[in-house]
Amino acid sequence: MARPALKLKYVKLDENGRFRYRRRVPKSLHRALGKAEFSKVLGISEREATLAYGEYHRDVERQIALVNSTGEIATPLEHHEHIKSFFRLNGLTPHGPGATTDEKTARRxxxxxxxNKYPLIEETGAYEGVSEADSKLVVALRLGADTVQSEPTVTDAFHLYLKEKMNPDPFKQRKNVNNFRRIEEHALAAFGSNLPITKIKRSHARALRDRLLKRMKPASARRQINNIKAVINFAAREYDLAECTCFRNLEYPEASTAPSDLREPLPTDIxxxxxxxxxxxxxxxxxxxxxxxxxxxxxEILGLHIDEISLGDDVPxxxxxxxxxxxxxxxxxxxxVPLAGSRALKVAKDIKARETESGEAFPKFxxxxxxxxxxxxxxxxxxRFTPDRKHGIYSLRHNMKDSLRAADVSSRLQDAILGHSLGSGAQANYGSxxxxxxxxxxxxxxxxxxxxPLDRNSPLD
Incomplete structure (x- = not known):
C-alpha cells in the first residue's frame, strides 16, 4: 500500500519516497530570486517533514514577499531580511566567509x-547592471551576512506600524491604511529619499510641514505630522533606536476657522x-x-446588529x-443609548421583527x-436642501449635542450618551x-x- 502524502502545502512524496517541498517562483521574480523553483527534501518520515516544514516555508514566504512585482527589494532592512532568509534556506552560517571548505565552495x-544573470564587461571584468539586492547578497556570501549593515527606513517604519497597529474594523482599517500611505508619500517627497529613520533631521520635519501646509489646513497638517511622529517613534522603539525628536514643537500658522465652524447642526426645516x-x-x-x-x-448605526437592540427592558x-x-x-x-421618541422606537421594533442571515440590522450597508x-x-x-459644506451626516451629532445642552444636561452625561471620552486619570475610571x-x-x-412635527406622539413623560 502506498504511503499517503503528508498534508502540508507544497509538500509531496518524490520518486524516492521522500517528503519534498516544491514551489514554483512567479516568472516575474525569477531574475530577482535567481531561481524558478524552491525545492528541498524535508525528510523521509512525516515527523521529520513536519518539524522541518515551518521554518523553511516561512523563509520561502519571506523571500517572495520581500521582492515586489518589479523584481526589486524596496529598503535596506528588507535587503538584510532577504540575505538572512537566503542563508537559512541554504543552510549557510551567517558569520564569516564559510565554516567549512564545502560551504565556501557552495557560497562561491x-x-x-x-x-551570471548579468552581462560581463570583458575590459573591466565587472558585471553590468547588478541590482542592489544581488550586490549585497554577493558581498554577504563572500564575507558574511553581518557585513551588510542595514537601518530601518521611513518605508520600513510605515510597513511595521500598519502591520502592528491594524484596526480590527475593516472600514476604519482601509481608511487608516489610505491615510498613512498618503503621509508616507508626502514624507518621501519632502525628504528627497527613503531615509533611514535615524537620519531624519529637523530640516526634514520642517520641509514636510511646509509641503503639507501648501495642500491642507494647519489643523490637518498638524494631525498628519502627529501621525508620522507616531510611526517613526514606534519603529525606533521596536528596533531599539533613539527616539526621534525632530517633529516636536513645530510652528503652525493660526487656523482660519475655529473647530466649531467645521461642521454645523442642521436647521430644523432641513x-x-x-x-x-x-x-x-x-x-x-x-x-x-x-x-x-x-x-x-x-x-455605529450601520454596523448595528439586531441582538444589540433591546426592547424588553425597562428602558428600550x-x-x-x-x-x-x-x-x-x-x-x-x-x-x-436609550431609544427615546416614537419614531426611534418604531424603527427599532421593525428591525427586531425581521431576521437577516448575518444578524446585521442593515446588511446592505x-x-x-x-x-x-x-x-x-x-x-x-x-x-437637495443645503449646499452648505458645513452641513453633512455628522451634523446630526451636533444637533443632539445642542439639544442636550439646551436641556441643561450635564456635560459628563452628554459625553456618556454621545460616546465622548470622560477624560483621563483616576476620576474617569471610578463608578459604573x-x-x-x-x-x-x-x-x-x-x-x-x-x-x-418630528415626534408629535413621543412618550416624553
Missing part, C-alpha cells in the same frame, strides 16, 4: 550563479425635508432616524459595542464599502457610569426642544 557557486425625502427609501430613513434620535455616528435601548461588522475607536464609544455607499446616497439627498434611566430622562428632556 551561489555568487557565480547570481552574477431635517423635516430629509424625513419627507427619505420616505421612498425605507432603509435610509431607518438609519437616519436612529442617528438623529441617538446622536450615534453613522458607522441600543448597545454600541465592537462586533463582527465594525470596531470602535476607543473604549468610551462602547455604550448603551454594514460592510466597509457599504459605508461609502450609504454616505454617497444620503449626501446626494441632503444636497450613568444608568439607562438617567440617559433616558436626558434624551426625553432634549426631545422637548425639538420641532413638533
Amino acid at each position: 557557486e551561489y555568487s557565480e550563479e547570481i552574477l 431635517i423635516d425635508s430629509m424625513y419627507e425625502a427619505l420616505q421612498p427609501h425605507p432603509t435610509l430613513l431607518e438609519i437616519w432616524t436612529l442617528m438623529h434620535h441617538t446622536g450615534a455616528q453613522n458607522a 435601548h441600543i448597545e454600541i459595542k465592537p462586533n463582527s461588522s465594525r470596531g470602535l475607536k476607543d473604549s468610551a464609544r462602547r455604550r448603551k 454594514a460592510k466597509p464599502r457599504g459605508h461609502d455607499n450609504f454616505s454617497n446616497q444620503l449626501m446626494r439627498i441632503l444636497r 457610569g450613568f444608568t439607562l434611566q438617567k440617559k433616558q430622562a436626558a434624551l426625553r428632556a432634549s426631545l422637548k426642544g425639538w420641532h413638533p
